[in-house]
Amino acid sequence: MIAAGRAYLFATIAFLYLPIALMVVMAFNDSALYALPIEPSLRWFEALADNGPLLAATRNSVVIASATSVIATALGTLAALALNRRRFRGQTLLKVLLLPPIAIPWLITGTAMLVFFFWTGIGRGIHAMMIGHVALALPYVVLIVGTGLQTLRSDLEEAAMSLGSTPLHAFFTVTLPPLLPSIVAAALFAFAVSLDQFVVSYFLSTPGVSTLPVEIYSSIRKGFTPEINAISTIFLGVSTLLVLIFAQLSDLRGRRERR
């Protein structure tokens, strides 16, 4: 029974990884036509260096993801402090309002942003995508930092204040240091959410200004080239690295709590 269970589990994992692994192998294959045997080659990666639009889109993706990460982490941390350390009327409603950006299909959120931004003159482009990405990442930041706050004792800050510390000083010296791993994890998470976001970026991009996923999508629709395998492989590597760092951070936090 246990052996069968494990065999099935390995088969499932193989199903999850097989197409991705094949794509990575093909990115290093000299032939464009899936010809076997595989002849190792870096030509598709070299071709990327001359692909102007793709490089520009990559730069946009990194800029938007960095800005999203900073803004969403700052705003989300402040909101998490209020939602977890204060009691006020409408608290439950505010928590519920964090759900729509996560739960409503991105197609609907994305087209709604397009309609509103175009109508009000905010327009499309990098700034519009940034506004959208921050909104999508914010609820996750509030949840991650909020979870971190719940594991910290709240009376320490009050003790510091009763001993004469100002609220701001108490926050920076007592609450912030142990909260830092959560904040860093949330920032990484926001970065990954923005980097991977396709649907909202797609509706808010203009022909000249797009992000990496949008550019990949339009090259897939224009027709397949092995360069897409190569850029996808790099992209895959970067997001895997981000997740592993995130997992490591949460794990460290978990271990410290258990101690």
Add this chain to the structure above:
Amino acid sequence: MLKGGNIGSASRRGWTTAALLTPAYGWLMLAVFLPLGAMLFFSVLKAAPFGNRPLQLTLDNYLAFFRRPYLIDVAWTSIQIGLWTTGLCVLLGLPAALALARATKGSFRQVLFLLVILPFWTNGLVRIFSWTTVLQEGGVLDQGLHLVAPSAPAMSLLYSFPAIIIGLVHAYLPYMILTCYLSAAAIEDASLEAARSLGARSLVIFWKIVLPLCLPGLVSGSILIFVPVIGSFMEPRILGGRVGVTMGTVIEDQFVQAFNWPLGAALSFIMLAVVLAIFAVSSRVLSRYTGPQ
């Protein structure tokens, strides 16, 4: 609270609470709630209010379903895709979650768990695209088939209904494994032992104990899958080609190609209504099973 509540400090606390919350919720207002409101407004307009066009209110966009019957077909295709994907994820994901919770332990389990959830943090577009490598004519599946049967005709699954389902199941299976695993890991060995020592057979144990206890995981996994799947447009486009006309692609067309924003807005809101109905029904089911404890 250590400090006594004189009115001055209470109102100052109120102000700081507001100051902490305003940036985040102001942002959500600008980027999510006002846009949804604007789209609701657009959905009852005859034409988008750009240039000097007069504002004319109409319900035509919502009645389009009755006037253009192909939209019903398209909606049905989307629902079929949603049901097939969710159903297959249940069939494939529940056993995997049970195996993860029951047949592994310790750091071995942690590694496998990470392996299962890792793919869903990689880009969805890239994962869908990777299936074209496998499914197209001359792709891996085709070549594999010809290794076994050299005389078989060329085979391409790409641009077909099964291709869309395969890609979507691959994309969303980790959600189902994750939610079911959380339920399955909470089942106590003692209750299974008790049932077994009282003579219950494996099938009975599965049906009477394991399945009901996994139900919350199954339901929340199904919502997490069904909702984004009926709103998907990139997956049917890449893997379905001309076959892949869904609500998602029709809505995308209204905004990107046809520029009929009011119709696109109305279709989006119909989809949103379906999504909200699903949330309402399933939260009832969930609270019935997790409530009385």
